[in-house]
Structures are given as C-alpha cells and as structure tokens.
Amino acid sequence: MLLPIILNTVFILPWYIGGANQHDNIVGKIRVLESNVQRGNQACNKLLALIKQEKPDVVVLLEIDQQWAKALKTLDTAYPYQYVFPQSDNFGIALFSRWPLENIQNLELGRMPIASIKADMRLNDRTITILATHPVPPINNEFHQERNKQLQAIILLAQHQRQKPLLVVGDLNTSMWSDDYQRLMQDSGLHNAREGFGIVPTWPATLPMLMIPLDHLLLSPQLSALSIHSAGNIASDHLPLIVELAVHGDKALKSDQKVNQKAVREQEPSLEEAGLSQS
Numbered sequence: 001m002l003l004p005i006i007l008n009t010v011f012i013l014p015w016y017i018g019g020a021n022q023h024d025n026i027v028g029k030i031r032v033l034e035s036n037v038q039r040g041n042q043a044c045n046k047l048l049a050l051i052k053q054e055k056p057d058v059v060v061l062l063e064i065d066q067q068w069a070k071a072l073k074t075l076d077t078a079y080p081y082q083y084v085f086p087q088s089d090n091f092g093i094a095l096f097s098r099w100p101l102e103n104i105q106n107l108e109l110g111r112m113p114i115a116s117i118k119a120d121m122r123l124n125d126r127t128i129t130i131l132a133t134h135p136v137p138p139i140n141n142e143f144h145q146e147r148n149k150q151l152q153a154i155i156l157l158a159q160h161q162r163q164k165p166l167l168v169v170g171d172l173n174t175s176m177w178s179d180d181y182q183r184l185m186q187d188s189g190l191h192n193a194r195e196g197f198g199i200v201p202t203w204p205a206t207l208p209m210l211m212i213p214l215d216h217l218l219l220s221p222q223l224s225a226l227s228i229h230s231a232g233n234i235a236s237d238h239l240p241l242i243v244e245l246a247v248h249g250d251k252a253l254k255s256d257q258k259v260n261q262k263a264v265r266e267q268e269p270s271l272e273e274a275g276l277s278q279s
Contacts, residue, residue: 012198012199015176015194015195015196015197015198015199016196016197016198017196018195018196024224024248025248025249025250026246026247026248026249027124027126027247027248027249028123028124028126028246028247029226029244029245029246029247030057030058030123030128030167030244030245030247031054031055031056031057031058031242031243031244031245032056032057032058032059032060032167032169032217032241032242032243032244032245033050033051033054033056033058033059033060033231033240033241033242034059034060034061034062034169034170034171034215034217034240034241034243035047035050035059035060035061035062035215035231035234035236035238035240035241036061036062036063036134036171036202036203036215036236036237036238037061037062037063037064037068037234037236037238038063038235038236038237038238039063039064039065039089039090039092040065041234041235041236042067042235043234043235044067044068044071044072045071046233046234046235047061047234047240048071048072048074048075050231050232050234050240051075054231054242056242057097057098057099058095058096058097058098058099058121058130058169059075059079059094059095059096059097060093060094060095060096060130060132060169060170061093061094061095061096062091062092062093062132062134062170062171063090063091063092063134064084064085064086064087064092064093064094065086065087065088065092066086066088068086068092068094069084069086069092069094072084072094072096075096078098079096079097079098080098081096081097081098081099081100081101081121082094082095082096082097082101083095083101083104083106083117083119085106085115085117087115090134091114091115091134091136092115093115093116093117093132093133093134094117094132095117095119095130095132097119097121097130099121099122099123100121100122101119101120101121101122101130102119102120102121102122102127103118103119103120104117104118104119105117105118105119109133109135109149109150109153109154110135110146110147110149110150110153111146111149112136112146114134114135114136114150116131116132116133116134116170117130117131117132117133118130118131118132118157123247126165126247127164127165128165128166128167128223128247129161129164129165129166129167130167130169131154131157131166131167131168131169131170132169132170133150133154133168133169133170133172134170134171134172134173135147135150135151135170135171135172135173135174136150136173137173138173138174147173147174147180148180151172151174151180151181151183151184154168154184154188154218155183155184155187155188158188158189158190158220159187159188159189162189162220164220164222165220165222165223165247166190166219166220166223167217167218167219167220167223167245168190168216168217168218168219169216169217169218170215170216171202171203171214171215171216171238172214172215172216173214174214175212175213175214176192176194176199176213184218185218188218189220189221190218190219190220191218191219191221192216192217192218192219193216193217193218193219193225193228193243193245194213194216194225194228195225196225197225197227197228197229199212199213200213200228200229200230200241201213201230201239202214202215202230202238202239202240202241203215203237203238203239204237204238205233205236205237205238205239206237211239214238215238215239215241217241217243217245219245221248222247222248222250223245223246223247223248224245224246224248225243225244225245225246226244226245226246227243227244228241228242228243228244229241229242230242
C-alpha cells in the first residue's frame with residue numbers, strides 16, 4: 001500500500017504542480033492539435049471530425065501515408081498554409097496552419113532519412129518557429145542511439161534560437177521519466193506544456209490503464225500552456241493532444257528555464273553537424 005503512494009508522490013504529483021505564468025504579457029494565443037494517426041488506420045473521418053470540433057489553429061499529424069494525404073485535402077480551405085509529406089513507412093508527417101508559414105524546411109534530425117518539418121509561423125507581429133518531429137522508437141540499441149541523436153538535434157536547435165519563440169511538437173517516443181528526456185529538457189531550456197496539468201497519457205490508446213505520455217509539446221520561455229487535454233480515440237494507438245498556448249511579449253528567461261551553458265559549449269558547432277540537414 002505504501003509503494004503506490006510513494007511512486008505517485010515522486011513521479012506523478014509533480015506534474016500537477018506549477019506550470020508557467022499564464023498571465024504574463026500575453027500577446028496572442030494558439031490552439032494546437034497533435035496526433036499520431038497510426039499508419040494503416042482508415043478511419044480518417046474520425047480525425048477530420050475532431051479537427052472540425054476542436055478548431056485548432058495549428059495541426060501536426062504523424063504517420064501520414066498517401067491515403068491520409070488524400071483525405072486531408074478537405075482541410076485546404078480552413079488551413080491554407082500547410083506542408084504534407086506522406087511516406088509508406090511510419091514517418092510521414094504533415095503541418096497545417098491557419099496562420100502564414102514561412103521558411104518551410106524538410107529536415108532530417110540524425111542519421112536516418114526521417115523527415116521533420118521546421119517552419120516559421122507569423123502570428124500578428126510575432127514569429128514562432130515550429131518543429132514537427134517524430135523520432136524513432138528506441139526498440140533496440142541502434143534505434144535508441146538514433147532517437148537520442150534526434151533529441152540532441154532538438155537541443156541544438158533550441159540553443160541556437162533561445163531568444164526566439166520555439167514550439168516542438170510530436171511523438172518523441174520518450175516519456176518524461178527517462179534520463180534521455182531529462183537531458184533534453186535540461187540542455188534545451190524548453191518546458192513541457194503538461195506542467196501543472198498532469199501527465200496526460202497518450203499511448204497505447206487500446207490499453208487505458210497502461211497508457212504513458214509519448215506525445216509532447218515542448219515550449220520555449222516565450223510560450224506557455226493555458227490548457228491541455230487528450231481527445232477521444234480516433235482508431236489510432238495514440239490519443240490526440242489539444243493544447244491552448246499563450247504567446248508572451250519580450251521577457252527575461254526565468255532562472256529555471258535558462259539553457260545549461262556548459263552543455264552549450266559542449267555541443268557540436270553547427271546545426272548541419274547535429275543532423276539538422278535539409279532533405
């Protein structure tokens with residue numbers, strides 16, 4: 001009886017405490033929907049109905065294949081700014097926005113030819129960089145090293161623009177309790193949109209009592225979460241995430257959000273060398 005109490009106190013309770021200041025000089029709001037649709041899932045209509053219901057400003061979708069790309073054409077009017085990169089494996093990816101997207105890049109984070117999308121979104125007079133990404137699952141030693149290489153590239157990107165708003169969105173194939181995740185957060189200066197709202201698990205959707213959080217929105221200090229929740233099952237093995245974000249005006253980094261400067265000095269000197277190469 002004592003062990004569950006200890007585990008909940010150590011690993012779960014902290015996620016219901018704290019969170020970013022939600023009322024500090026808000027200059028805009030963004031509603032984001034993220035979903036790993038699961039390649040082979042033919043219930044496209046369930047996700048499209050969810051998007052219509054939730055009315056997000058930004059949509060990030062993972063495991064998009066040609067069937068999904070065709071179904072998603074119905075979003076063209078509502079989301080005129082988009083980049084869709086379907087694949088026959090599990091690493092197709094798509095980004096949709098109501099707001100203008102500039103400098104769209106198809107990037108490969110790490111050594112494997114797996115696409116991530118980097119784009120600058122214009123919101124009023126602010127520019128928010130979005131990185132939509134789906135690192136490989138660490139199912140063996142090779143994939144574990146590759147996943148960490150991809151996380152390392154995220155760290156370097158965050159460090160290169162740590163004075164500018166950055167939103168990292170995707171199925172990162174890591175939970176908040178792994179050492180690799182802890183290193184990502186410490187060295188990048190990002191914070192998880194879940195902070196203060198609970199663990200919000202997303203996978204596996206077919207086993208609710210065993211679900212863990214694999215899908216994440218990681219925010220630079222200029223962004224904070226106003227709300228976050230998972231949506232209903234869309235016949236995928238992941239639940240979608242719905243997050244309401246605040247964009248803050250210029251403000252100093254909080255002490256607990258400053259980038260690890262020792263880590264900065266130890267990083268590779270260029271984005272290209274970290275695997276942030278454009279395909």
